[in-house]
Amino acid sequence: MSASHRLPVALLGLSAALFFLTLYWTFFRAPLEAEMGIVQKIFYLHVPAAISMQLLFVACGIASLVVLVKGSQRADAFAVAAAEVGVALALCVLISGPLWARKAWGHYWEWEPRLTLTLVLTLLFMAYTALRGFGGADPLTTRIAAGIAIAGIPAIYLVRVAVEWWGGTHPQVVWKGGLENLDMRIAFGLGIATFVTLAGGLVILRTRIERARQDLESLALDAAARYDLEDSA
Amino acid sequence: MIRAFCLALVFAASVAAAQAPAPTADEAPSTTFRAADPSKFKEDLDGVPFMVGAYAAIWAVLFGYVVLLVRRSKSLEGEVAALRADLAKAQQSAR
Numbered sequence: 001m002s003a004s005h006r007l008p009v010a011l012l013g014l015s016a017a018l019f020f021l022t023l024y025w026t027f028f029r030a031p032l033e034a035e036m037g038i039v040q041k042i043f044y045l046h047v048p049a050a051i052s053m054q055l056l057f058v059a060c061g062i063a064s065l066v067v068l069v070k071g072s073q074r075a076d077a078f079a080v081a082a083a084e085v086g087v088a089l090a091l092c093v094l095i096s097g098p099l100w101a102r103k104a105w106g107h108y109w110e111w112e113p114r115l116t117l118t119l120v121l122t123l124l125f126m127a128y129t130a131l132r133g134f135g136g137a138d139p140l141t142t143r144i145a146a147g148i149a150i151a152g153i154p155a156i157y158l159v160r161v162a163v164e165w166w167g168g169t170h171p172q173v174v175w176k177g178g179l180e181n182l183d184m185r186i187a188f189g190l191g192i193a194t195f196v197t198l199a200g201g202l203v204i205l206r207t208r209i210e211r212a213r214q215d216l217e218s219l220a221l222d223a224a225a226r227y228d229l230e231d232s233a
Numbered sequence: 234m235i236r237a238f239c240l241a242l243v244f245a246a247s248v249a250a251a252q253a254p255a256p257t258a259d260e261a262p263s264t265t266f267r268a269a270d271p272s273k274f275k276e277d278l279d280g281v282p283f284m285v286g287a288y289a290a291i292w293a294v295l296f297g298y299v300v301l302l303v304r305r306s307k308s309l310e311g312e313v314a315a316l317r318a319d320l321a322k323a324q325q326s327a328r
Contacts, residue, residue, distance in 0.1 A: 031268035039280030040266060042287045049291065088298040095294065096287035103280045163262055171263045178265035198295070205302055212309055220316055227323030 008208075011201030018194040025187040033184075039103040042096050047174060048191035049092040050118075052199040054156050056086035057125055059203075061153040064146035073214055076142060079149060081206035083128045085199055090122040105169060112168035117159045124152050137217055 026044045033040035063079035066072050097115070098108040109115065128148045135141030158165075163172050172178070179185045 031271075034267040034269040035263065036266075037269070037280050038278075039284050041284055043266070045288065045291050085298075088294060091294050092291040095290040099283040099287040099290070103283045167262075169262055171266075173264060173266055176264045178263075180265055181268040184266060184268070202298070202302070209302065209306055209309060212313075216309065216312055216316065223316065223320055223323070227320065227327065 008201045008204040011197045011204065015194055015198035015201060018190055018197060022187060022190040022194050025183065025190055029183040030187040031181055031183065036104055039100055042100040043173075044187045044191040045195075046093060046096040046100060047188070048195040049089045049096070051192060052195040053086050053089035053093060054159065055196070056082045056089065056199055056203065057121065057149075057152050057156050060086060060125070060128070060149045061156075064149035067146045068143060068150070074211070076146075077207050077210035077214060078203070079146070080129070080132050080210050081203045083125050083132075083149060084206055085202045087122065087125050087129055088202075089195070089199065090118070090125065093118065094122060110169060112170060113162035113166040114159060114168055114170040117155060117162050121152060121155045121159060124148060124155060128152075137214070 022044060026041050030041070030044070032038060060079045060082035063075045063082060066075035067079060097118075101110065102108045125148075128145050131141060131145045131148070135145065160175075162168065163170050174188075179188060
């Protein structure tokens with residue numbers, strides 16, 4: 001296995017090890033939360049997934065900017081990968097959050113600013129991935145999709161500040177330094193490390209697939225032009 | 234188009250801010266997670282299915298995504314093999 005292939009495998013392996021360590025710390029070391037009880041343990045995966053999702057959407061927006069300015073195929077492949085892995089993490093957030101809310105608030109969903117904006121953000125990047133999936137390598141589609149990803153950057157900032165600006169019932173613990181217990185902080189830190197390494201490994205793998213698809217597409221076009229092939233790829 | 238979208242987003246956010254009622258003391262978001270006192274806290278087990286459901290859902294989504302990536306990678310390998318076969322045929326007939 002080459003060094004470049006070892007990196008994503010190492011990251012995914014590290015993520016798996018960290019995941020089990022997070023589970024251990026969450027269930028055997030971190031204490032129960034005084035108000036919410038056991039359901040608060042969703043926090044140790046829900047918030048790290050949300051933070052990783054936001055990082056990936058920002059990365060997708062920045063890579064899309066590079067695509068628009070320089071037309072880089074490498075940046076385009078990275079943007080596609082970051083958006084897709086981000087959407088997978090967004091699904092984790094949007095499923096685990098309502099399950100927590102059902103116990104904590106008494107209902108699965110509330111149209112409060114942070115939840116609504118997170119849903120809008122997810123739909124925005126789902127639109128991006130759908131456009132890239134069905135639009136192929138058409139340059140106009142690529143540019144429109146890049147525009148959508150760039151437009152997502154202010155939405156990510158709005159998700160971050162939504163509760164401070166507009167209120168709402170979503171807990172504001174992380175940015176307020178509200179984890180009072182050391183084991184809670186360690187479990188949360190392990191959760192962050194798990195999801196960041198997982199996201200890194202998945203993005204590298206997905207970027208490779210996208211790069212291979214780009215190469216195959218250009219090779220197929222080249223071969224079709226040279227040998228008059230039909231439906232090669 | 235991007236500028237129009239950003240403006241629309243800011244406008245929608247401003248409208249939402251203007252319409253949002255101020256949270257009451259009961260509705261105010263929690264800003265701290267405190268450890269429960271084990272001698273006083275009696276765990277309500279109603280939360281267990283939600284917690285297990287959330288962990289299972291996260292695991293299922295991520296596992297499903299990894300399976301999807303592997304299938305895509307295999308399908309791409311198939312396309313490369315098909316292209317190679319087509320190229321070999323075309324080169325033979327060109328000779």
